[in-house]
Amino acid sequence: MAVYVDAGRSFEPSRPYRLHLEQNAASAATTVLGTTEDFSVYGSDADLNAAYTLNTAWGKNEGSLRLGRRGDQAVMSLAFVIKAAAPDDAYVIAERCFGQPQNWSGARALRLWIENDSVPRKLRVQFGEQACANGSSGGEVWRALVTLDAGYSGWLTLPLNDERFQRAEGWSAVQNDRIDLDRIGYVGVGLGNALPGQGVIHIGTIQRTP
Secondary structure (H helix, E strand, O other), X not given: OEEEEEOOOOOOOOOOEEEEEEOOHHHHHOOOOEEEEOHXXXXXXXXXXXXXXXXXXXXXXXXXXXXXXXXXXXXXXXXXXXXXXXXXXXOEEEEEEEXXXXXXXXXXXXXXXXXXXXXXXXXEEEEEEOOEEOOEEOOOEEEEEEEEOOOOEEEEEEEOOOOOOEEOOOOOOOOOOOOOXXXXXXXXXXXXXXXXXXXXXXXXXXXXXX
8 A cells, every 4th residue: 555645736835735545566566765764773762762852842742752563663652742732833743863964866755654543633744954963954944744644554655845845934044945855964753733632653664765
């Protein structure tokens, strides 16, 4: 089963896309150019939390990270409590800085495995250019918001273009205003534009595909 994102005929950058499922035999043989994250390499929760920081909107929300398994997927389980009422502050993002920027050149999409709990939610996926320290990228940051149905479990495929990923206006300074895939220093995955409450999402392997 493969998942593709479809905006329909009219594109609205601020509106989360819905997900469409497509059953096909070829999806089992997806070509992978590289793996950005594989949670099976972490030996303990301590190792995971040393690699990731949690962005909780300056402490307005709460979150925690644990290793786990969902079927054949090694996952990072992100438990959260959303307290902020303002949508712009209603997020919890697990962020990782790479020791050296990754070269994503040639990739046309990010493919990641996600399992949602029993409440419809919005998944935030973002990445930043250039070197990174303490969850802060030195270059432009690009982010996407994806609507997840309650109980969703499977792969998502997100095109790496400036229609699917928009620059984080307001706190990502304009440089050349285009995605530079040859120097990715940071990646973040979590919850965005959430309603107050608590829950958990499970994040699995993150890959780059042509």
